[in-house]
Amino acid sequence: MRQPVSEKDIGFSTRAIHDGVGDGGDLTPPIHQTSTFILGEGPYVYTRVGNPTQEILEQKIASLERGESCVAFSSGMAAISALNFTVRKVYIQ
Secondary structure: OOOOOOOOOOOHHHHHHHOOOOOOOOOOOOOOOOOEOOOOOOOOOEOOOOOHHHHHHHHHHHHHOOOOOOOOOOOHHHHHHHHHHHHHHHHOO
């Protein structure tokens, strides 16, 4: 992945276009519509766990919000459930 020269030197529009671009350098990354991947061929196994399209989305949102990372969920209920499980795991042991 490309890294910006300096976070302060680039604006919102430039980050929206260039950050999170895949290794191929495409400004418009391909959409991976597959649900399964070849086991052992790469970091992806099943789309619900993660896929290249979701990873690019998360990188772009993290860049635009000036955050370290981002996690994208398929629904609001999935996000709420993840938050509840995380809080429960941290505070109730």
